[in-house]
Amino acid sequence: NAGVTQTPKFRVLKTGQSMTLLCAQDMNHEYMYWYRQDPGMGLRLIHYSVGEGTTAKGEVPDGYNVSRLKKQNFLLGLESAAPSQTSVYFCASSPGQVYGYTFGSGTRLTVV
Amino acid sequence: GENVEQHPSTLSVQEGDSAVIKCTYSDSASNYFPWYKQELGKRPQLIIDIRSNVGEKKDQRIAVTLNKTAKHFSLHITETQPEDSAVYFCAAPTGGGNKLTFGTGTQLKVEL
Numbered sequence: 001n002a003g004v005t006q007t008p009k010f011r012v013l014k015t016g017q018s019m020t021l022l023c024a025q026d027m028n029h030e031y032m033y034w035y036r037q038d039p040g041m042g043l044r045l046i047h048y049s050v051g052e053g054t055t056a057k058g059e060v061p062d063g064y065n066v067s068r069l070k071k072q073n074f075l076l077g078l079e080s081a082a083p084s085q086t087s088v089y090f091c092a093s094s095p096g097q098v099y100g101y102t103f104g105s106g107t108r109l110t111v112v
Numbered sequence: 113g114e115n116v117e118q119h120p121s122t123l124s125v126q127e128g129d130s131a132v133i134k135c136t137y138s139d140s141a142s143n144y145f146p147w148y149k150q151e152l153g154k155r156p157q158l159i160i161d162i163r164s165n166v167g168e169k170k171d172q173r174i175a176v177t178l179n180k181t182a183k184h185f186s187l188h189i190t191e192t193q194p195e196d197s198a199v200y201f202c203a204a205p206t207g208g209g210n211k212l213t214f215g216t217g218t219q220l221k222v223e224l
Contacts, residue, residue, distance in 0.1 A: 033211065042118075042201060042216040043156070050210055058211065090155065097209040098144040100158035 001026050006091050006104035013081040013111045021076040021107050023091030031094040032074040033058075033101065034066065036087040043090065049074055081111045114139045114206035118215025125192050126223055133218045135202035136184040145185045146212070147176060148201045156201060160187070192222045 004025045013019055023032065030051050035043040035058075045058030049068040063085060065077045074093075078085060088108050092101035115138040125131050137145075146161035162169045162176045162185065169176050175188040189196055199219050203212040 031210065035214075040216065043214040045211055045213075048211050056207075056210075059213075097205065098163060100146045100161055101148075101156075101212065103155040103157070105155050 003027065004091055004093055004102050004104040006089075006107050008107060009105065010108050011110070013078075013109065015081060015083060015111060017081050018077070018079050019081065019109075020078075021089055021091075021109075023074045023076070023093075023104055025072055025074075025093040025102070027093060027095075027102065028071070029093035029095050029102075030071075031096060032068065033092045033094075034064070034074065034076045035090045035092065036060065037090060037106075038087050046076065046089075081109075083111045085109065086111045114142065114204050114213040116202060116204050116213050116215045118202050118218060120218060121216065122219045122221070124221045124223060127192060127194060129192055131189045131192055131196070131220055131222075133187045133200055133202070133220070134184060135186070135204075135215050136182075137204040138183065139204065139206060140180075140183065142204045142206075144205050144209070145176065145178060146203050147174075147187050148203070148214075150199045150201065150217075152198075159200075189220075192220075194222050194224065196220060197222045 033048040034046040047066040052071040067075045091104040118135045143164035148156040149159045150156040178185045199217045202215040206213045
């Protein structure tokens with residue numbers, strides 16, 4: 001099993017450009033999450049999904065959109081990138097409530 | 113929503129000593145408390161978790177204790193080794209248990 005796979009691993013964007021981050025899991029997990037990690041601020045939740053076709057906002061959703069068209073995939077979109085979105089993005093999945101997360105290896109995004 | 117506070121932000125110990133990291137949470141309905149270890153440049157990985165029906169759980173050199181009355185839980189690492197050096201995050205559920213709120217992390221350094 002690959003677990004949780006994120007693509008790409010690194011990306012540099014210019015301000016105003018758009019991009020999509022892909023998260024794929026092969027563990028048949030219902031729940032999937034997107035977090036961003038910034039120095040000194042821990043992991044902050046952007047959006048999450050509790051099942052195929054569902055999405056919900058997290059703590060810092062502005063500037064991002066998500067889709068969960070298939071159970072195994074969770075896409076994070078940036079429509080118009082801003083320097084404040086420079087961060088490391090982690091995807092995670094979970095079988096459900098009161099279970100730990102399995103994280104992907106992260107995407108380091110720089111917006112210039 | 114859930115508020116998770118983690119202390120200390122940095123912790124330096126001598127090899128072989130014990131290390132303790134503490135977290136407090138605000139939602140008395142929270143019932144699941146995981147701890148994650150993140151090595152430099154790597155993804156967070158679940159190292160131990162505890163559910164609200166137990167007060168302590170051990171796994172070799174690591175243990176977690178839970179005090180539901182005081183709404184705090186702690187990570188204990190005994191006989192620390194250099195490979196224990198990492199950032200440790202606590203978390204607690206929020207949003208009806210559908211997602212986790214993370215503490216801001218503790219940078220543990222084990223010195224020879």
